[in-house]
Amino acid sequence: MRTLCSSTLIGEFFIIGFAGLVAMKDPDLSVSTVWLVSGIAMVLCVLLCGMVTRPGGVVLGWALQIALIVSGVFVPTMYFMGAVFAALWWASVHFGRKVDEAKARFAAASSPADAA
Numbered sequence: 001m002r003t004l005c006s007s008t009l010i011g012e013f014f015i016i017g018f019a020g021l022v023a024m025k026d027p028d029l030s031v032s033t034v035w036l037v038s039g040i041a042m043v044l045c046v047l048l049c050g051m052v053t054r055p056g057g058v059v060l061g062w063a064l065q066i067a068l069i070v071s072g073v074f075v076p077t078m079y080f081m082g083a084v085f086a087a088l089w090w091a092s093v094h095f096g097r098k099v100d101e102a103k104a105r106f107a108a109a110s111s112p113a114d115a116a
Contacts, residue, residue: 001096005061006049008092012068012085013045019075029074041067058093065089 020038024031044064051057069082 001093001100002052004092004096004099005052005058005089008085008088009045009049009052009061009064011088012064013042015081015085016041016045016068019071019078019081022075022077026074061089061093 016038020034023029023034023038026034041064044060048057048061048064051060065082065086068085069079072079072082
């Protein structure tokens with residue numbers, strides 16, 4: 001699960017950076033505010049890569065997905081991109097858990113304790 005979720009989060013890192021560049025063009029938003037919010041979200045993406053398998057990591061990931069969709073208020077394209085990454089996040093968590101379960105079953109089946 002960690003690999004799939006981390007890959008999704010790193011993709012989001014770049015999308016958030018690009019959205020920040022687009023948001024800078026909005027005359028109603030200050031550049032410092034745009035980069036403060038974008039920077040915090042980008043750092044959160046990187047930190048979540050290490051927290052995915054810890055308790056609450058997936059929940060924080062979902063909170064990030066919701067925030068990404070809500071950012072469409074400022075950059076309308078983010079409604080679509082947020083939805084795409086929310087779907088990717090769901091798939092990463094869902095299929096990542098299935099892969100982890102399959103690895104655990106395989107490890108248990110090939111354990112030397114079973115051969116004795």
